[in-house]
Amino acid sequence: MSIVVLDNVKKSFGAVTVLHGVSFSVEKGQVMALIGASGSGKSTALRCIDRLEQIDSGRIEVCGHQVASADLDLRKLRLDVGIVFQSYNLFPHLTVEQNITLGPVSVKRMPKSEARKITADVLAKVGLADKASAYPEQLSGGQQQRAAIARSLAMQPKVMLFDEVTSALDPKLTGEVLRVIEQLADSGMTMIMVTHEMNFARRIADRIVFMHDGRVHEQGGAEILSAPATPELRDFVSNEL
């Protein structure tokens, strides 16, 4: 069963068309890697899935929500979808624990004690059990990104979106974040990740979607990275390595 479907999605910013009719779908439990050069529209496609951008035409369905529809219940969509950003976007004035409990307590109306229990749980999952009372600025970039992943997980989403979450990190810190994402993939979480980490994509992605000039140019299993069918993907992969 497809949990995320994009069907002929078009999106422009002013005169610039970013998505020229993008279609792909993700099954429950699948890990999809969205790859492509900067400006190919992959981040925009991801942001459209969580309605951070409104599309011009086409259809997006996420966990049964018609995302482009005018009567979409935005809060319900956000409960089903977690998103992690390149720049972490932790709230600097709140401790790691407060960052994580904010969603469950304010949005889900969960009692604080229960939210704290979940927080301890997700922090252990991302290897930050001892950082609950730290402020974001006291953490390294990799720790901040793992805390941001924990914040999303605490909302118990059905789909996780990752928008170039390791692009701001050095190789060591990238490694620790990727390990967390890999564990999440192993636990059966449905995920769509925009990434430049080709080896990582090859290892954990069930499906790879290569975007080029606002279109899905090529898609398939991890094997398309080893044997690209189009010159654009071949060119892209050879540049990445």
Added chain:
Amino acid sequence: MILDFTLIIARWQMLMDGAWLTVQLAAVTTLTGFLVGTLCAVARRSRFRLAASTAGLYVEAIRNTPFLVQIFLVYFGLSSLGLSLSAVTVAIIALTINVGAYTAEIMRAGFDSIHRGQWEAAETLGLTKFQQYWHVALRPAMERVYPSLSSQFILLMLASSVTSQISTEELTAAANFIQSETYRPLETYLLIALIYVALSLAMRVVFWGIGMIIFPRRRRLGTSL
């Protein structure tokens, strides 16, 4: 020139009563002004045009007219509506309207300084617009503009002297009365100038203390956002 304070010292109680009212006016209108200003800042940033332009009009109207004129407008405006309010109530209303406009601009700058990613993170967690402001934007915004905010509220305390014109019996009004009784204007105003200085310094200390309470991260790490 010989300065003689004896007659004024004899009326010390009157000055203290005036100073106390000044403190009360400042405390109340700091709170009400902050509330009005913050709500206006939110309104100005709103995508609802009517709210944004109404708030904009209010801010411009206040920032481009003298405070004394505003006081008279409130005073005579309310009484022409048949409302007979005490001078203190009118003073509170006028001071709130005045400082609210300046606070609105300061808080707007604070909210504007919050990075788009913070709003998006809050939005994607499912927080409502109100919750985004309350939990995510308000404290960092305040922290960034806190020096301007506290200066504005100290200015407010000093500006409350103008309300003596509608016979609010605050510090300046007390001084006006004392100097007319004692014929010692220079001594009287010198003394209340000193009292105003003391009040300003005390307010700085109070704002520093409040800052320590509402910005625990700064207290712990000693860094600004």
